[in-house]
Amino acid sequence: MRIGLLGTGPWALLAYAPALHGHPEVDFTGIWGRRPEAAGALADRFGTRPYADVDALIADSDAIAIALPPAVQAPLAVRAARAGRHLLLDKPLAVDVAAAREVADAVRETDVASAVFFTSRFADGPRAWIAEQARKGGWFTAHASWIGALDGGPFANSPWRHEKGALWDVGPHALSVLLPVLGDVREVAAATTGPGDTVHLVLRHDAGTSSTVTLTLTAPGPASGAAVELRGAHGVTAMPSSEDTPVSALRRMIDTLIDSARTGRAHDCDAAFGLRVTQILDEAARRLP
Known part of the structure; x- marks a missing residue:
């Protein structure tokens, strides 16, 4: 599966880029970031190419992994899903319910596979x-x-x-x-x-x-x-x-996404579950003094 990465921050460096780079069933397409110089440095480190245009990376990929703040993640996830790309997402899916629902709706309507990286759900x-x-x-x-x-x-x-x-x-x-x-x-x-x-x-x-x-x-x-x-x-x-590292747990989530894309069976930690978690967090936030 050709997978492109959006994001160049610490989580992209520590988890997503090495997990994609070392996965035997992944062609690590490239990296896009809001800071082009960081995308170039990260791409060099993990043997792939930087992209200046996010839509070009989406077009060249079968799936998109996102390691960006949740407020940035949500609209880009919708964009990738609408282009027919499977999604590897990070938690929280979004920081407001409307944005999370847009992601879940886009996944459902386009029938792409999705998985949200709740670490304990993928760690041995x-x-x-x-x-x-x-x-x-x-x-x-x-x-x-x-x-x-x-x-x-x-x-x-x-x-x-x-x-x-x-x-x-x-x-x-x-x-x-x-x-x-x-x-x-x-x-x-x-x-x-x-x-x-x-x-x-x-x-x-x-x-x-x-x-x-x-x-x-x-x-x-x-x-x-x-x-x-x-x-x-x-x-x-x-x-x-768990003795798993974030990288090994994330590789297991990649396995899950590949399986979901091949079989059409959604994983329990898909975008719909990410939406439900966002709804509960939003309710809790509104109850705080």
Whole structure:
């Protein structure tokens, strides 16, 4: 599959470009970025070509991978889908519901394949655990926490993360684990803030269960980490860690996209799921004090 990459920032460098470059079933078509010099440098590093015109790259590709801020990602995803190109998307799909719906609608109407990179859903260990807990059922409640320290990391200068905070950056990860196990969110029952950009949520799910979520990007470095714990008829279980890197997990998502394009079977983490996550995040944001 010929796949072009949109984006030249840290996530494109650390994850998307190496994943595309090393995938045996991918012809890495080229790279477009808002900064042409960065596109040229990244293309040289990964043995492909820079594009000055985004539409030219879309035309030369079977699929488009997007590693750009969500407000930039959404309209470009619609553009690529309308051109009949499959989509490798990053989370969140968008930072407003209308933009996310435009992406999901374009994917549905053009019948292209799509996948959104919710890391735990593609990482060995977590993905198998999620599937097993969803199969077992019988869960009473759950708690998910994604605790990050943005300062000093590769995304320390990310304007959209500083503007939108943990709810929109790591909130999608928590929801991507909770929804397949506990069911869709019926209601964001409570939402409040803590230190820095910390957000605490109480969610009610369709199956009658409830969950709590803690999200932050402003914790001390030693406090960082992600955890999900389920309690129910089977006792207590915690999501295992993964030895996957973002690159290996992303290559697994590429496998998923190629399979979806060949078979016509949508993956659980497609654009429609990305839209649903955006809707829940938007409801939570409106409930925050």
